[in-house]
Amino acid sequence: MIRFENVSVTYDGAPHPTVHGIHLHVPEGELMLLAGPSGVGKSTLLGAVSGLVPHFTGGTLAGRVTVAGRDTRTHKPRELADVVGTVGQDPLAHFVTDTVEDELAYGMESLGLTPPVMRRRVEETLDLLGLADLRDRPISTLSGGQQQRVAIGSVLTPHPRVLVLDEPTSALDPAAAEEVLSVLQRLVHDLGTTVLMAEHRLERVIQYADQVALLPSPGEPLVVGTPAEVMAVSPVYPPVVGLGRLAGWDPLPLTVRNARRAAGSLRAQLSEKTAPPAIEARGPGQRPATATTLAATKNLGVRRGRIEALRHITLTVTTGEVLALMGRNGAGKSTLLSTLVGLIKPTSGTVTVGGATPHKTTPRDLIRKVGLVPQEPRDLLCADTVAAECTAADKDAAAAPGTCRGLLTDLLPGIADATHPRDLSEGQRLTLALAIVLTAAPPLLLLDEPTRGLDYAAKSRLVAILRNLAAEGHAIVMATHDVELAAELTHRVAILADGEIVADGPTPDIVTSSPSFAPQVAKILAPQRWLTVSEVEKALA
Numbered sequence: 001m002i003r004f005e006n007v008s009v010t011y012d013g014a015p016h017p018t019v020h021g022i023h024l025h026v027p028e029g030e031l032m033l034l035a036g037p038s039g040v041g042k043s044t045l046l047g048a049v050s051g052l053v054p055h056f057t058g059g060t061l062a063g064r065v066t067v068a069g070r071d072t073r074t075h076k077p078r079e080l081a082d083v084v085g086t087v088g089q090d091p092l093a094h095f096v097t098d099t100v101e102d103e104l105a106y107g108m109e110s111l112g113l114t115p116p117v118m119r120r121r122v123e124e125t126l127d128l129l130g131l132a133d134l135r136d137r138p139i140s141t142l143s144g145g146q147q148q149r150v151a152i153g154s155v156l157t158p159h160p161r162v163l164v165l166d167e168p169t170s171a172l173d174p175a176a177a178e179e180v181l182s183v184l185q186r187l188v189h190d191l192g193t194t195v196l197m198a199e200h201r202l203e204r205v206i207q208y209a210d211q212v213a214l215l216p217s218p219g220e221p222l223v224v225g226t227p228a229e230v231m232a233v234s235p236v237y238p239p240v241v242g243l244g245r246l247a248g249w250d251p252l253p254l255t256v257r258n259a260r261r262a263a264g265s266l267r268a269q270l271s272e273k274t275a276p277p278a279i280e281a282r283g284p285g286q287r288p289a290t291a292t293t294l295a296a297t298k299n300l301g302v303r304r305g306r307i308e309a310l311r312h313i314t315l316t317v318t319t320g321e322v323l324a325l326m327g328r329n330g331a332g333k334s335t336l337l338s339t340l341v342g343l344i345k346p347t348s349g350t351v352t353v354g355g356a357t358p359h360k361t362t363p364r365d366l367i368r369k370v371g372l373v374p375q376e377p378r379d380l381l382c383a384d385t386v387a388a389e390c391t392a393a394d395k396d397a398a399a400a401p402g403t404c405r406g407l408l409t410d411l412l413p414g415i416a417d418a419t420h421p422r423d424l425s426e427g428q429r430l431t432l433a434l435a436i437v438l439t440a441a442p443p444l445l446l447l448d449e450p451t452r453g454l455d456y457a458a459k460s461r462l463v464a465i466l467r468n469l470a471a472e473g474h475a476i477v478m479a480t481h482d483v484e485l486a487a488e489l490t491h492r493v494a495i496l497a498d499g500e501i502v503a504d505g506p507t508p509d510i511v512t513s514s515p516s517f518a519p520q521v522a523k524i525l526a527p528q529r530w531l532t533v534s535e536v537e538k539a540l541a
């Protein structure tokens with residue numbers, strides 16, 4: 001259904017092709033997962049299927065890509081729209097209408113479907129993606145995850161034969177991600193839809209894939225095989241595979257269920273060894289004995305338009321603490337971070353950060369107290385090269401020249417100075433935003449979805465940097481749907497639901513009390529309370 005024949009893509013001005021010599025066949029009715037490190041060229045390959053590469057991105061494509069027999073170089077994306085539905089990494093860039101319902105209907109209108117069919121599919125999709133309450137909402141007022149749901153819904157309604165999805169669950173809460181993936185699987189199984197999907201969070205998707213195509217590193221040839229074959233050799237793998245490799249399980253389990261079956265002797269071995277680490281020993285090491293309050297909210301309420309986005313939030317964050325805010329899409333996580341950094345004014349209650357009231361403090365003073373990496377890193381970037389961004393960041397933070405660039409290279413090697421931030425891959429752009437805010441190293445560091453688009457290696461380097469900062473007394477508050485990150489890094493998790501805090505406590509307690517938020521290792525080794533592969537590895541050493 002999708003065929004790559006000796007495909008190379010070279011972006012304008014780039015010294016080498018970004019991908020080259022690609023041969024790949026995705027048969028009809030299969031779900032193929034495209035995996036590989038950040039910046040390796042996954043989006044580039046997906047773009048070549050939908051026709052966005054090179055028609056919109058520039059550059060040259062050599063070789064041939066066909067979808068349902070149509071050559072994507074000679075057919076404009078518009079001429080492929082009846083067969084291919086695409087969800088890109090930045091849904092906002094692709095919305096064509098203003099409201100949720102219009103957006104869901106838009107793709108069908110051009111196909112000439114009858115109004116009753118269109119109506120039925122819109123209703124189905126609203127239910128399927130939990131969007132019914134939002135149907136009349138302007139898209140611009142939706143949370144990040146709500147927007148991603150609309151983007152997915154709008155490509156499903158026309159029932160295309162081929163779906164090309166670039167990290168479709170990156171902004172979704174764990175339950176929503178599961179729902180979306182099972183819908184996709186149903187389309188593949190029941191309707192013979194063909195899906196090509198790039199995704200970093202393999203723990204979410206690997207079990208749904210028929211085949212995996214792996215780009216191991218820039219310039220290396222594609223490795224294609226069954227999920228088990230590819231995971232046995234892949235540099236990127238989910239925790240279940242990490243645990244399986246550590247324990248020497250053969251065959252390598254890809255699901256929690258299969259791993260539980262294999263885990264009997266590991267569980268016995270671990271119970272003899274030692275108890276799982278207590279909370280004080282987890283995450284960023286010892287918390288300072290003299291922790292002081294860095295930020296506090298009291299009975300905080302925030303209205304956004306007609307929505308009560310936050311209600312009665314009373315929360316304290318102390319030095320050295322790493323706190324994850326988790327909860328369903330639209331629960332109020334980003335709103336809380338924005339309020340802490342003064343971008344949003346409370347409607348009721350109080351908020352203080354470093355002794356000041358954020359929305360009444362000048363940016364110059366605030367920057368010394370608190371910094372935010374926003375959900376959309378582009379909001380932070382304004383220069384036209386990576387080097388200029390880094391120089392500006394050093395200057396703003398009065399840091400030694402080269403600080404920001406050093407952080408960037410530590411987090412994700414291979415980002416060229418001269419690149420325009422617009423041309424970076426999603427993971428590269430997020431890393432740049434992280435490096436800029438880490439350069440200022442404010443006492444309170446706020447991160448909104450800090451692992452979207454990041455590969456496992458970049459993620460663990462980020463974890464190491466954040467641990468050091470926490471050990472130095474910085475406090476870190478992150479909104480995240482990444483249960484593995486929360487398990488690896490945080491001391492404490494607060495769960496928001498519908499604008500309120502419904503649970504707040506030590507990470508192991510909170511994440512193991514709900515299957516939605518439990519990391520894979522916790523599920524595999526329950527009732528023992530291990531959360532991560534690295535904890536298990538240490539205990540066995």
Ligand SMILES: Nc1ncnc2c1ncn2[C@@H]1O[C@H](COP(=O)(O)OP(=O)(O)OP(=O)(O)O)[C@@H](O)[C@H]1O
Binds near residue numbers: 014038
């Ligand atoms: N329009 C463009 N112009 C120039 N270079 C580009 C352009 N788009 C992407 N690149 C470069 O091509 C490389 C591959 O980017 P791509 O977005 O395909 O990676 P990716 O594997 O999808 O990464 P991620 O996992 O971070 O989304 C990156 O080094 C990026 O900087």
Ligand SMILES: Nc1ncnc2c1ncn2[C@@H]1O[C@H](COP(=O)(O)OP(=O)(O)OP(=O)(O)O)[C@@H](O)[C@H]1O
Binds near residue numbers: 144173329
């Ligand atoms: N500008 C706005 N106008 C009106 N309502 C808004 C606006 N921005 C956000 N909202 C609503 O406020 C609520 C909280 O949104 P917020 O972005 O804080 O959620 P979130 O927990 O960060 O979600 P996600 O996990 O999807 O990022 C949602 O119902 C959202 O639709």
